[in-house]
Amino acid sequence: MVLHRPGAELARLTPRNNDSLLFDGIPWVQRAQEEHDTFADALRGRGVEVLYLAELLTDVLTIPQARAELTDAVLSDVRLGDSLRSAVGDHLAGLEPTGLAGVLMAGLAHEELRTGAGLVYALMDRHDFVIDPLPNLLFTRDSAVRIGNRVAVTSLFMPARRRETTLTRAIYRHHPRFAGIEILYGPDLEYLEGGDILALAPGVLAVGVGERTRAAGAERLARRCFARGLAHTVLAVPIAQERATMHLDTVCTMVDVDAVVMYPNIADTLMAYTVSADEDPDGEPRISGPEPFLTAAAKAMGIDTLRIIDTGLDPVTAEREQWDDGNNTLAIAPRLAVAYERNVETNAQLERAGIEVIRIPGSELGSGRGGPRCMSCPVDRAPIA
Template sequence: MSQTLRPYVDSEVGTLRTVLLHRPGAELARLTPRNNDELLFDGVPWVSRAQEEHDAFAEALRSRGVEVLLLSDLLTEALDIPVARAEAIAGVLADPRLGADLGDAVARHLESLSTDELCAVLIGGISKRELPSGHGVAWSLMGDHDFVVPPLPNCLFTRDSSVWLRDQVAVTSLAMPARERESTLTGTIYAHHPRFAMSSKLFTPDFEPLEGGDVLLLAPGTIAVGVGERTTPAGAERLARAAFARGLAETVLVVPIAQDRATMHLDTVCTMVDHDAMIIYPNVADSMVAYALTAPDGPQARLHVGGPTPFLQAAAAAMRVERIRMIETDLDPIAAEREQWDDGNNTLCLAPRLAVAYERNHATNAALEAAGIEVVEIAGSELGSGRGGPRCMSCPITRDPLD
């Protein structure tokens, strides 16, 4: 692009200008029936087909004028900076499984790699048999195919490791051990890549668990944060305090969701598709509630906590709209559960009333079209094996403001 746009995101639906994606690679080839549960995938994806699907997703965004940044490209460029390289390697060596002796061997190996090779290992991992040398108890007790540096297949879901609130970034604290190091890589990019040199940091990975899939920017000044399997109430509170202190929010709605694989994040059950419209999983729509947090009276004061109130009612009040248009399908509960499992509610808005969705969710997409939402359908038979849709696979960096 002729002009580099500054980061700014104040909604879910403002016209998308710049987005961060991760094209899946060797890390997906590390998945086996033996380890896929531990690495948070529900199957073993066909890697080349997953790459084809992701390439088509990226091209669909580019064809609509969106600048697509790739995580591996940004990370490689950042790793050319010595302090960034040292931080990324330190994130690997923090793994307590390694111990002193194996840790020394890993450090020597990583430090010997070129920038491209280091980026590949940081994301794709390395097994014992791929490490040139090693010693110590941890090394001796490892099997040849055990991971010395675990792969990060969930890097595919760039939504979770960072969230932009206007021009400030929250580098999140990922709850599951298989994903912790993702935030180290994202943090390295935002701390050291020249493109983000002027960005302020709002949240860091050493705070309480908070994941980007649980954070919805309902409207300028109104944030919803799901708490459940991945984000804790303390993480939501920490984000709310930071947002209030920096004038980034007037209301933060804390929304309890079931601690379940199918509803791991708030964006697995609802996403915005227009200024005042939401696609929502009908099996939970009537039972969702929200606790409304507003700013304390001083830096050391307690947050004001209101509720619980029905979620859609609380959202409408915080957004200052008469009501939220809830887009419903005519599916029976079983069919609705199937489409929710296939990320039917996990849409990515490119602009008001323009959303990307998986093509397989026919009924949900038909309901969106009937409600006046243009749907850009993409394939996701392999990408969806990690339980994530178009919103999960994208971190908006720049949107047009709604104000």
């Protein structure tokens, strides 16, 4: 499981930039780190191997080709101009892998650049960023998805996040840990984010289509999975284009092989279009629907019913706990899920339904609107017996 322990990039958030960097507040960094350490320890305590993104990135920056790819990507920013681009390039060239990894994640401020020249440099405030920080690296789920024995490096919609996939792609391309793994998607393709992709069963994916992932991305992923035999059915699930429901996994996650926890306010209205590997007469993937998501999912999974854990919450509590990622649980085994402790009522209902809940603190981590599932990216899964 790949995690990213929050660091200096989170300390870059201010009231001036937190909105553009997609955070609802200014997290207390030390407390966020403590909360994240508790999360990582909880995973290790259940036998999960934790890999840290910063360590993987530092490893690949010792490889000349990877280092060149990542520095070239940063220097391609059209906002820099020729003179400043040259100065930034010289600065990056003088950094060791650990220091370069830090800059790629936490950014580089004008005042931290040793020398500069040109009009762009002259007009910048000393606190402006020459390289923007990436505080949303915390949410490792969104930039990559393991599908079978391949990985989809995604295409992130929000400008503040797009450079994340450059780092992720370099890790999967160059790190020995992932040698030989085919990358079946990439940041140059249609918008597709990992938080919108749910693996419901072998061969069955659900893809949310809303604020971040677009229909063209869902279609492209389906075609590529079908061509490689990675899936026989992809369910395209329209969701509201709102921050509270930015990804499918903010309103629905798997907690058992035949059960989901779902935001009550959408349980009766969530629909799905079924995209099948079976071709229509024109040689295109067959599309049917829409029909209720739970019905379409059960059919695709080959089961009678996909159970929904009825949280039974009143509308106000349901809305509060959904905003605090109450439905963004991380199932690390059937009937075993990690959740924020603050969502008291949702967690209690899960336990009444037979789901063991591992509670973790998240008062600071949650300010970026992501829960345990958002903060984790599986790279290998054991088969379910």
